Amino acid sequence: MASERNPSQADTTLQLVIDSIRDYAIFRLDPDGRVASWNLGAQLIKGYTADEIIGKPFTQFYAPEDVAAGRPRRLLDHARAYGRVEDEGWRVRKDGTRFWADVIISAIRDRSGALVGYAKVTRDLTERRAQEEARLLEAARFRAIVDSTRDYAIFMLDPGGYVTTWNLGAERAKGYHAGEIIGRHFSVFYPEEQVSRGYCERELENALRDGRFEDEGFRVRKDGSQFWANVVITPLYDSDGKHMGFSKITRDLTERRKWEADRLQLVQANEAVRLRDEFLSIASHELRTPLMALQLQLDLALEQTKTTDPKSASKLERASRNATRLSELITALLDVGRISSGAMTLNPVTTDLGALVHEVVDRLAEAAAAAKCDVTVTVDPGIIGVWDPMRVGQVVSNLLVNAFKYAAGTAVEVLVLRKGEGVEMRVRDHGPGIAQGDRERIFSRFERASARSLGGLGLGLYVAHQIVTAHGGSIHVDAAAGGGAVFVVDLPLTARTVEAA
Amino acid sequence: MKHHILVVDDDPEIRETIVELLRDRGYEALGASDGVEALSALRSRSPWCLILLDLMMPNMDGWQMRKEQLADPAICTIPVVVVSATTDVPQVARSLHAVDFVTKPTRLTQLLETVERYCPA
Numbered sequence: 001m002a003s004e005r006n007p008s009q010a011d012t013t014l015q016l017v018i019d020s021i022r023d024y025a026i027f028r029l030d031p032d033g034r035v036a037s038w039n040l041g042a043q044l045i046k047g048y049t050a051d052e053i054i055g056k057p058f059t060q061f062y063a064p065e066d067v068a069a070g071r072p073r074r075l076l077d078h079a080r081a082y083g084r085v086e087d088e089g090w091r092v093r094k095d096g097t098r099f100w101a102d103v104i105i106s107a108i109r110d111r112s113g114a115l116v117g118y119a120k121v122t123r124d125l126t127e128r129r130a131q132e133e134a135r136l137l138e139a140a141r142f143r144a145i146v147d148s149t150r151d152y153a154i155f156m157l158d159p160g161g162y163v164t165t166w167n168l169g170a171e172r173a174k175g176y177h178a179g180e181i182i183g184r185h186f187s188v189f190y191p192e193e194q195v196s197r198g199y200c201e202r203e204l205e206n207a208l209r210d211g212r213f214e215d216e217g218f219r220v221r222k223d224g225s226q227f228w229a230n231v232v233i234t235p236l237y238d239s240d241g242k243h244m245g246f247s248k249i250t251r252d253l254t255e256r257r258k259w260e261a262d263r264l265q266l267v268q269a270n271e272a273v274r275l276r277d278e279f280l281s282i283a284s285h286e287l288r289t290p291l292m293a294l295q296l297q298l299d300l301a302l303e304q305t306k307t308t309d310p311k312s313a314s315k316l317e318r319a320s321r322n323a324t325r326l327s328e329l330i331t332a333l334l335d336v337g338r339i340s341s342g343a344m345t346l347n348p349v350t351t352d353l354g355a356l357v358h359e360v361v362d363r364l365a366e367a368a369a370a371a372k373c374d375v376t377v378t379v380d381p382g383i384i385g386v387w388d389p390m391r392v393g394q395v396v397s398n399l400l401v402n403a404f405k406y407a408a409g410t411a412v413e414v415l416v417l418r419k420g421e422g423v424e425m426r427v428r429d430h431g432p433g434i435a436q437g438d439r440e441r442i443f444s445r446f447e448r449a450s451a452r453s454l455g456g457l458g459l460g461l462y463v464a465h466q467i468v469t470a471h472g473g474s475i476h477v478d479a480a481a482g483g484g485a486v487f488v489v490d491l492p493l494t495a496r497t498v499e500a501a
Numbered sequence: 502m503k504h505h506i507l508v509v510d511d512d513p514e515i516r517e518t519i520v521e522l523l524r525d526r527g528y529e530a531l532g533a534s535d536g537v538e539a540l541s542a543l544r545s546r547s548p549w550c551l552i553l554l555d556l557m558m559p560n561m562d563g564w565q566m567r568k569e570q571l572a573d574p575a576i577c578t579i580p581v582v583v584v585s586a587t588t589d590v591p592q593v594a595r596s597l598h599a600v601d602f603v604t605k606p607t608r609l610t611q612l613l614e615t616v617e618r619y620c621p622a
Contacts, residue, residue, distance in 0.1 A: 285557065288586035292606035293514035299609030300522055327606045334588060347592055390591055 025122040028108070031115050033058050033076055045101075045124045047094030058120070061091050063098065079105040079118055091122070100129040153250040156236070159243050161186050161204055173229075173252045175222030186248065189219045191226065207233040207246060219250065228257045284334040288327060295323045321370070328401075332459040335394075335466075346388040346470055348495040353416055353423060354379035356389055360396040361414065364404075368412070371404035373429075379416040383423055385493040391467045392491070395475075398460035399427040399487050407431025407484060422473070422492045430484040439477050464489075471495040503529040504550035504620040509539040509566065510584070511558040515605075519553065519612070526613065527622060536561025540569055543576045550620040553603075556585045556593065567597045580619055584612075 018026050018039050025042035027035060034057055038050035046053075046061060059072045066072065066089070078085040084106045091101040102123040108116050146154045146167050153170035155163055162185055166178035174181075174189060181188075187200040194200070194217075207213035212234050219229040230251045236244045298320040305313040361368075361375050368375050396414070403412045407429035415426040434442065443465040468475045473491040480486040506528050510516040516532040523530035528550075533539040535558045543549060552570075556563035563583070571577050583594040586605040594602035603615055 284588075285586045288605045289512050289515065292586070293512070293518050295606045296515075296518045296522065296609055296612070300518075300525075303609065323606070324608070331588070347589070390589075 023123065025120070027120055029058050029076075029105075029118040029120055031117055033072065033118075036117055042122070045093075045099070045122060046091075052094075061122075063090055063092055066090075075103075075105055076118060079107045080115060083107050088125070099124045099126045101125065151251065153252075154247070156245055156247055157186050157204075158245040161200060161246075164245060170250070173221075173227070173250060174219075189250075191218055191220055203231075203233055204246060208235050208243070211235065216253070228253045280334050284330050287330050291323060291327050291330070295320065295327070298323055329459075332463060335459070335463045346391060346495055348386045348388050348471075351385060351387050351389045351392065353383045353385060353387070353392070353425070354381065356393055357396055357414055357416055357425070360393050360400070364397060364400050367401065367404055371408040373404050373408065374411045375400065375414065376411070377414045377416075380418050383416060383418060385423060385491070385495075387471060387491065387495050388467075392471070395464045395467050395489060396425070396427070398464040399489075402460055402487075403427060403429040403431070403485075410484065419490065422490055425489040425491065426486055427489075428480050428484060428486040430480075430482075433479050433483060434477055434485045436479075442477065443475065503527065505529045505531070505546070505548065506550055506616065506620060507531055507533060507539060507542055507552045509533045509536070509552060509558070509563070510555040511535055512555075515555075522609070522613075523616065526616075528616070528620065535559055536563065536566030536569070539566050540573075540576075543570065543579065544573075547575075549576070549579045551616065552579055552581045553584050553616075554581050554599070556583065556587060564597065567599075571598070582615055582619070 021039060021041045022044055023041055024039075025045045026039045027042045028037040030036045034055055035053045038048070038053055042053075043049055059067050062072050071089075075085050075087055084104065087101075087103045087105075089101065089103075090098045091103075092098055102125050104121045106119045106121075108119055110116050149167055149169045150172055151169055152167075153173040154167045155170045156165040158164050163182050166176070166181055170181075171177060185200075187195045190200055203213050203215065212232065214233075215231045217229065217231070218226045219231070220226055230253050232249045234247045234249075236247055238244050298316055302313055302316040302320055305316060357377055357379060361377055364375075400412065400414070408431075410430035412430075413426070413428045415424075415428070417424050417426075443461050465475050468489055468491065471491055472495060473489060475487065475489045477485055477487050506523055508516055508519045508523070508530055510519070510532070511534050513534070516534065520530040520532045531542055533542050537560050539552070539554075540561075543552070554563045554567065561569075563585070567581060570579070570581075580600040581597065583590060583597060583599045583602040584605060584607070585593065585602070587593060590602045590604050600619060601615055603612055
C-alpha cells in the first residue's frame, strides 16, 4: 500500500485531509491532556485558532461544573484504560457559548505500547439535538393533548384492528380502562349484528382504500349500553410508507342527537298548540253563531208567551237559561284553552274599578234574581287603576256566578277597597262555605268544591285565578265570619303583566 | 217616521231573526249578508239610523266594510254597533270607531236596549 511504501508522504496526505475537514473537530492531546494539534473543523466549532490553543489544557473546552466534577480527567483515564471513550454533552466555545458535542477520545500508543497522547474527534450536535428535542417535545405535547382529551375517544389500532393505545376520552365514552381494552379487537365496540355482517373489517378496508373512513352509528359501551357515535378512522404509515395501523377518533353524539330530537318535538308541540288555539277560536265562533240565533228566538218566544201561555213561558225560560249556560261554557273553554297555552293577552287600560263592578252586577241582575241572591256593592270612591276591564269584569262575574250557584238564596256582598299600594276586592256569600281542605284545590281546573251536581265544568274559579295572576295579583278564599265563603282578590294598581301559568 | 236599521251578518238565521224582531218593534230593518251588500244598501237610500255589523263575513268582512263606509262622506256618519262572537269585541269596536258593541250570543233585551239607545222608538 502507498502508506507502507512511503510512510511520510502518506502521513502528509492524511494530515491534509484532516486539516480540511470542517464538520468534525479532529485534534491531538499530549499524554497530559494539552492540545497538540488543531484542524479547521476544531477552529470552526470551538472558535480558537491553532496558535491560541496549542499547548493549552483541553479542560478549557469543558463547562466549569464538569471540570469541578472531574469529568475531563475521567474521560482521559477511561480512554487510557480501555483505548477509547465516547461522550455526549455540553462543551464551551472560546466566546463562552455552549454547544452540544458528540466526542470520541482514543488513546494513541507507540509500538512499545507507551501512551503518546489522545486523538479527539468532536462533532457539534447542537442543531440536531435541538431538532430532536423539538420533536420529542412535540410528541409529548401531542401525547398530552390526546391523553387529556375528554370529549373525543382517540386511540390506535394495529393493522389487524387490535387496540394499542387508549385515552381519557375513550375511557369516558366506552367505559373501559386502558388496561382492560389494549390488546382487544375493536369489534367489541360494535353491536353484535354489525360484527356478524363483517362491518368492522369493511371499515378498515375502506379506510385503507380511501385514506379515511367516516361513519355515524350506534356503538356499544362496556356495560352493553349503546350510544350514537361519529367515527373517523385514518390509516397510519411510518416514514418508509409501511402500514402501522389506524387512528380512530370517536365522538359521542348522544347529547346532540337528543337535542335535535327535543328541538323537533318542541316545534311539533308548538305547532300542535297553535292548531289547537286556532281550532278553539274557530269552534267557539262557530258555536256561538247558532247559539245567538237560538237565544234570540227563545227570548222572542218567551216574550210572546209570557202573558198568553205562562206554562210554555216557564219551559222556554228554562230552555233560554240553558242556552245561556251553554254560551258561558263555550267562553270558559276558549279561555282555558288560551290560558293553558299562555296566550292570555291583557289589554290594560285606565279603569274605574267601582264602575266596572257595578256594571257587572247590573248585567247579572237577572241571574241574581233567578238564584234569589240579593247583591249589595260597597266601593271606596275613585279607585282607578290600569287593568284589562274585560278580564277583571270576568273575575267579578265568575265569582258572583259561583256564589249564585253554591249559595243560592243568600245575600251576596261585593266590597272594593283600597289596600296599601293596591286594591282588594271581596265577594262574600252566606252559603255553606268551603272546607279548609278544598280552599286551594278549587282554583285548579275541573275542580268543584262539592260533589253536588250543579252544572258547569268547574272552570270559573280557575279562569279567575289565571286572570288575577296574569295581572300580578292574587286570589284566595276564606271562611267568612258568621258562615259562608269570602273570595279575596288582591290587585296591584297597575297590572304587572305576567305570563299566564 | 220609522228608523232604518241595517243588519249585516252572513248567517241567515241570525240576520233574519234580528230583522224580524226589529220589525216587530216598529223599526224598518233590512238585512245584508256581507260588506258589499251592506255598502250598496246604505247608498241606495237615506237616512239610516244604525248599522248592526258582524265582523267575520265572506266577500267583504266587517273591517273592510267599515273602512269603505268611513271613506264615503255620504254614509260615513251612520253609527255602527259591532255584533260579534270574537272575544276581544270591546277592543275591535274601539278600533273601528263603533259607538257600541254586542257580544254574541246576546240576550234579546240587551240587543234591544242597545238599539233603542241610538234609535229611540
